[in-house]
Amino acid sequence: MTVTATRRNVLALTLALSAGLAVVGLGALTVGGVHLPLTEVWSGLRAAGSSAEATIIVREIRLPRILLAMLVGAALAVSGTALQALLRNPLADPYVLGISSGAALGAIVALWIGGRVATASPLVAFGGALVTMTWVYFLGRRAGRLASYTLLLAGVITASFLSAVILFVLTLLSTRDVRGTAFWLMGDLSVVTETQLGILIPVVGAGIAVLYGFAKDLNVLLLGEEEAAHLGVNVARVGTIVYLLASLLTGVAVSVSGAIGYLGLLVPHLGRMLVGNDHRTLLPTAALGGAIVLVLSDTLARTVVAPAELPVGAVTALAGAPVFIYLLRRTAG
Amino acid sequence: MGSWHNSAPRQREGEGPLEARLQVENVAFRYPHFELSPTSFEVRPGELVAIIGPNGSGKSTLLEIASGHLKPLAGCVRLDGVDLHRLPARVRAQQVGLARQETILLFSFEVREFVRQGRHPHLGRSLFESADDERWVDWAMEKTSLTAFAGRRVLEISSGEFQRAVLARTLAQRPRLVLLDEPTANLDIGYQIEMLRLVRQLAASESFVAVIVTHELNLAAELADYLLLLEAGRCLAQGKPEQVLQSGLLSRVFRTPVVVDRNPSSGRPRVTWVAP
């Protein structure tokens, strides 16, 4: 299905999906180990203490987590969309260029040196992501400019290399510390500080907004680098900016929540099936869709085996694939 | 094909002289294993020029230089008196449309969306197409008989239809210079003639100039106003079809005996390959 990219359609689409996100978010606030009716959630949000317990559960545990899920879901989905356009490859995802491996390695190295784990490691992880992003960029240039083919190769090689290094470092650590890596393999949304949210909201918001400004360029990029150049797109400049923004979005998401997989690959394609390949409609769909999908996945992760929890990355993988297959068969017919 | 008088929007203000003219002066280029010697030609308003020659003779290179995209080592290319290589890419894309063998598309657009991309150079700061932009898209699709295909997916149509879509996209740019590299490669003969006729007709009516690269010698003979024959990076002959299409010359260049006579219905030269 294609939703033609007109101003009116984009606005309507954004509003509809935002409403959906609000509903899903509110629903997620009511769900958990203790089921809270909507009225309790509402008073809990306002801290108009009908019960201190409800307030704590809603404001301290669920709200930060749901907000984080929205931000990370949006960031990863948009990053995946942008990278798929930049690399002209429908199999690209936010991690294909090595960003998450770099972030993981940064955090693991910090762990190894004995840094303070709880609050500082997102910074170190983000540092690792930045270093990787710069490295891959310079490695992937051809004739001094960004070229999607070499960029993809550079990213894939770097990602593999970093994964190998991570394994190496992990075998050097004592066996018990290997447990901490579940965070990097599967992701975790349970811990986020106000400061981190305070940074994520503007960064993710601005990143997506700026990328949206390049939506029509991304459309043309999909035709091919030469074709885009012949239509007046400065491929090197647009490519560099898109690369930076996508990496930034991935980097901040991964630093705070670990590597949640499949989202950045599946949500863009779900979006394409729903609205088409025009990025003016696809980007908002991916952003809001990613937020909705991750909030839903996280809610499932919290409730399916309660009181225990599934890793959210496992849920995105397990639930994402069947949904995707179903949609694939429907559109293929 | 419908009358374009009713569907074509008004020409925009300040779009340049009504009649486009291309001047290619002494352009030369060098690749590691290939050299294009200084070549010049001119395309007069409303004309269609065809560049012919065997594989590897430098046709595509010359075309790309003429588009302003590939900077020559010497010489210059002027469209309406303006050096194309000095223009920023976006401004150039508003005036020059180049369609060649397309990169393989892995993402599916609808045909109309695909053609609409041609308006990109004209969008400026706006993210969305204006009503005028949409009308040019409709016009381009109508000219290439693709209106019925508007909602079809680009990956699902035949390669011939796809080539028409590429031409439509180029036309949607409303360029003053149209360059086509092997535009008829996948078309059956009826469409080949129709497409080149269309390009020639539009060149006259829409005031642009067209340069095509083609293997189809007879098509070029029928529909081009002017020919350039290249061999190994050198222009061996240029001029009207009768002047360029000489049997001795062609036999030598293409390394196979040919006979050139006259097509009785059109009066244009006709090239026939002699059986060995």
Next chain:
Amino acid sequence: MQPRLEKKNTSGLGAAKKGGRLGKSSKISSLIAAFVGLGGVLFAGRLVTDQTGRRVEIPEQPQRLVSLAPSITETLYALGLGDRVVGDTDYCEYPPEARQKPHVGPVLNPSLEQIVALKPDLVLGSAEANRIETADRLERLGIPLYGVTAHTVDEALDSIEDLGRVLGREAEARHLVERLGQRIAAVEKRVAGRQQPKVLFVVWYRPLTTIGARTFISDVVRRAGGISITGDLQGEWPHLSLEEALRRDPDVILFPRSESFAPALDEFQRLPGWRDFRAVQNGHMYFVSDNIIRPSPRLVDALEEVAHLLHPPESARPEAQQ
């Protein structure tokens, strides 16, 4: 997770016998004794069933031992067998002399080559730490591996005794186990009758991973006079949602200390969710040494440490909520 050696009942302990010792003193008996004794000498090994239920052929008096787990290394030294240890793992750090021994690699993937090169006559492994593949491959190379396993404190002590029996140090083992038993009894006596604080044992905090019922950490906590709030969860290392953990309202939160996991506990007072734990607000969040995860003699140190935290000798003890 890689498959571990099968965990079975330790009832196979009784099968470990020394060959050929009889109690009669008649002449015929002596002849038979001599004959069997001769047979015992000729028959280089004896067939026993180890704690995981595997049948292993081990020599009478193993002289060259390789240990594949730090807890076993510790036990061997405690039994006075340190000089018989010819190799241990990279992580065997206690006692300090163990570091000087030739290393055969990490616990999960020891180097078979290096083990073989050391020419051991008996290798000792732990069902919780080592993999069954290691045991199988050593068996195919003709090197016997005796496996121990423990899920409770008592089983840990049994393992020590069992090792003593197998290695000809029965007396030392019994003595050691008695002493340890006394210390445990002293702790239990001290905490008997007191209100048991609810304990949340956090193996890792992101995601929140804790302990199930059948681990000896939970047994240690129980015997130290506390009650684990995660005893109802399935598995050994279940994930618990923060919300649920908060709802269960632990009195005390314990973390195992390791070289790399050393955040300041006050960091948790700044994290949403964590800072709402009563235990965090009251400062009842503690590190315990990682002896708690090893079934070695120092496990009792951990037990005493936990008891000290849960039931401090003075009056400032964690308030157990009704």
